[in-house]
Amino acid sequence: MNRELDNSAPGDGDELASILAEGIRSIGLVVLVRNPGDGVSDESFEIVGRAPDWLGTWLGAETSMLEHSPFLEDFVNGAAREFWDGPASENVLRSGLWEESPASSDVDETSETAPRFFEASALRTASGKAVLLIEPADERLKREQAYLQSVHVLNLDRRHLQKELEKKQILLECITHDLGSPLANELKNLEQIARQLADQPQLQSAVQRAIRQTERQRSLVNSIAEVFAADMAKMRSPNADGSEAPDLVAVAAEVLSACASSAAEKSVTLCPFFTSPLPVVGDKVYLSRLIDNLLLNAIRHSPEGAAVMIHFDEKDGFAMVRVEDEGSGIDPEEVETIFDPFVQGRAGGKGQSGLGLYFCRRTAEMWGGRVEVWNRPEGGACFELWLPRFRAVI
């Protein structure tokens, strides 16, 4: 490399030099050579071959290039000079990319053809001549720019999202503690008042109305809190923190016993068909809320004295719990929207917020699972919750 560049110096009259110069020009490279012992001013640099057309516009005449370009001046009189004058350790010193502003004012800045990003390299010939290469770098810049831009924007977005989630967490705490807890107390007080007013039927019914309203408010607060919590469960990616993977069967069993009284009120029989444990990806607390939602939904839509069947299964790395009821089923139009928020169909109606099934779907999807629904041929609805089987990382 060094030899050839040496040969290509002006005045050599070497054929190879002119071929080389033409080749270099065709890729837009500007080659300048300075004789050893010259001063530091750029006047001593001479262009090899013919200068590309854009050179004058962007960097000025070769004699005033350094005056025009502070970056090039800094490089040539700084790091490059040290490189040329110092011991020959490295073969080449690169300046890094820089952006130039046009040297002449009548430049059409929007013109696509002229480069405006460059990189310079300092080289040395075997005989000690200083060589300066200036390379248009727009293409390279575009690639690097696109890549870095996407990385930076992605990082900024992720940060932004995390901040939003923190804000949500605070809001969630406000909802559950500042709104939810007082409602629970109020309810207790109202129930106590109702007991004491047993002999005053008129006041009694007013208090009962207040109790029902408060209960509705509390259930709404709980539902909103659940949806918020589901959003955050996503970010927390369950079990990643080493928390134990919940057993779908065991959690369902717990929820079943908790729902027993609601079922008994309507003389609904809960019929579970338990299997061996099925550890799944998920958070135990949210998983029980999720199953609770499905079970209560089934009980609510069961006619008096009917049965609710609970089956478990596994397939293709997923575990499943199925809740079947003997109610009237789901309107065909509703099948598509039943998991959307605030749908007041089957999910809502009887004092429900319409967020319960939305919460189920969101949570299941966040954990990599899904909720499916269809009507049983023999009548009633069937909900299936599928969650990825948990596999401990070894």
Add this chain to the structure above:
Amino acid sequence: MIKRKVCLVGAYAVGKTSLIRQFVTGVFSEDYLTTVGVKIDKRSVTVEGQEVLLMIWDLAGRDEFEAVQKSYLRGASGFLFVADGTRRDTLAEVQKEIALIVPDHPETPAILLLNKCDLENDWEVDDSDLLSFHEAGIETMVTSAMTGQNIAEAFDQLTRLMISRESGA
């Protein structure tokens, strides 16, 4: 008129390009286009009767793994380190840069700018976070490239430090 090189260093998207643009052309844009390579802008300031042409180097702010290329910093007369007051981690990153740069330029004046002070609600930095910078002798200023707050003051102050250091030496 004398000419001096000033470098802006800091993590990505803290507002280095925006600060320079506001200082040089009085324009601010919400758009973010990450800087690749180096762009040099010029503006002159006058401090203590001395007119100084600042050659302002906008250096690409890299991520936590990549420090600024040292060769760019050669011959700098002053540094403006920049952090984003709404992203506390950018302070840690600028601290890392400072640890790499200052030992090579022990006498070079530097100021730390906490930018984006217009975003009060998202502000994440408090005085105790700045203690270590003050102990290292680095002044801090709160700026906004959006409103222009403190930008000219920061460049003036840096130039003043540069001039007084040169005349004192």
